[in-house]
């Protein structure tokens with residue numbers, strides 16, 4: 001249950017956004033036309049890999065389920081696998 005609480009707490013504040021590695025990167029790298037091209041996906045994930053707030057970003061995305069883009073180093077499809085596990089943990 002501690003992981004569930006940690007995710008909710010990390011997602012509760014948006015201060016992390018001011019420290020994001022993507023704040024000066026073109027948004028189309030993270031929100032390319034659907035379906036996201038492999039180049040854009042890899043470029044976005046490379047930026048996320050250098051980001052100090054990747055855990056906060058991923059927690060936000062898991063709890064809020066944005067429908068597009070790379071958040072916290074994961075695509076929408078990848079996040080939804082994690083989100084499903086998180087929701088199942090909440091329900092148990």
Ligand code: SF4
Nearest residue numbers: 020022048051057072
């Ligand atoms: S993890 Fe990626 S999408 Fe999230 S704030 Fe950092 S660079 Fe931006």
